[in-house]
Amino acid sequence: LIEQAEQGNSLVQYYIANWLGADEHNATRLLKYHWHQDNAGSDLLLKSASNGFANSQYRLGANLLNGEQTHQDRKRGLNWILLAAQSGFAPAQYRLGRELLNRQHIEYDEIKAIGWLNTASEQGYFRAIRDLTTLYLHKQNTSQEVASLIEQGLEIDDTHPELLLNQAKLLLISKQPKLAKKVANSALDSAQSRGFSSVQIQKFIKNLTKG
Numbered sequence: 001l002i003e004q005a006e007q008g009n010s011l012v013q014y015y016i017a018n019w020l021g022a023d024e025h026n027a028t029r030l031l032k033y034h035w036h037q038d039n040a041g042s043d044l045l046l047k048s049a050s051n052g053f054a055n056s057q058y059r060l061g062a063n064l065l066n067g068e069q070t071h072q073d074r075k076r077g078l079n080w081i082l083l084a085a086q087s088g089f090a091p092a093q094y095r096l097g098r099e100l101l102n103r104q105h106i107e108y109d110e111i112k113a114i115g116w117l118n119t120a121s122e123q124g125y126f127r128a129i130r131d132l133t134t135l136y137l138h139k140q141n142t143s144q145e146v147a148s149l150i151e152q153g154l155e156i157d158d159t160h161p162e163l164l165l166n167q168a169k170l171l172l173i174s175k176q177p178k179l180a181k182k183v184a185n186s187a188l189d190s191a192q193s194r195g196f197s198s199v200q201i202q203k204f205i206k207n208l209t210k211g
Contacts, residue, residue, distance in 0.1 A: 010053035013044045042069055049080060057084035058092040065099070078107060085116060093120035094128045101135075121149065129153040133166045142173050161191035165201050172208065181208050 045063075048056035057080045063069050064077030078099060084092035093116045099105070100113035114135070120128035129149055136146045147170060153163045164187035171180035184205050191198040 010048040010051035010056065013048035013051065013053070013056070049083075052087070054084040054087040054089035054092065057081070057087070058089055058095070061092070062095065074105065085119075088123075090120045090123040090125040090128070093117070093123075094125055094131075097128065098131070121152070124152075124156070126153060126156045129156070130160065130162055134162060137166055137169055142170060146170065159186070159190040161187045161194065161196050161198070161201060164190060165204060168204065177208060181205065184208065 045056050045060055049060045061077045061080030061082075061084065064073045064080065066072070078096070081092050081096050081099070085096045097113045097116035097120065100107055100109045100116065102108060114132070117128045117132050117135075121132055130153055133146055133149045133153065136143075136149070146166075150163055150167050150170065153160065154167070157163070164183055168180045168184040168187060171177075171183060184201060188198055188201045188205065190196075191201055
């Protein structure tokens with residue numbers, strides 16, 4: 001493993017970087033005899049990312065965005081995540097989409113954000129599917145595309161509260177209030193059983209009952 005890492009094997013570099021940062025692995029003690037510097041794990045992660053391994057690019061980018069194991073650097077962090085996203089790594093595509101939706105930063109770009117979320121959703125990445133349905137409904141988009149996304153998400157998690165709430169909203173828009181209420185009640189039950197916030201669901205049911 002040591003030889004492969006030193007020869008530039010990005011996958012091996014990635015796993016060794018993880019092991020060096022986790023004392024519970026038996027391999028950690030052996031590896032630390034060779035990589036004894038305090039920043040050895042970070043250096044190997046950077047080498048792995050530089051060698052094109054998307055997982056490492058994403059993790060390095062996330063560390064830079066969050067200021068974990070390094071100083072915070074949003075510009076460099078986004079650049080690494082972009083590289084991982086361009087390589088087809090769905091978690092990076094999702095993270096990039098979410099970051100570009102943050103209005104507090106100069107990089108805010110809703111069109112690009114939706115593009116990256118769509119790309120991740122096409123790979124079946126659940127969080128991208130979930131967030132896209134919520135975003136589209138917020139923008140009053142009630143097209144068949146939204147219904148298809150909700151169905152795709154429910155195939156992965158058929159009791160997810162946010163997706164069920166979005167389905168209920170779509171049913172109400174399509175003038176099916178009884179079915180909307182039934183689905184919304186299922187969303188409420190699921191949220192309560194999972195310990196999720198149910199504020200938005202209860203608000204929807206209350207407004208539905210008033211109507």
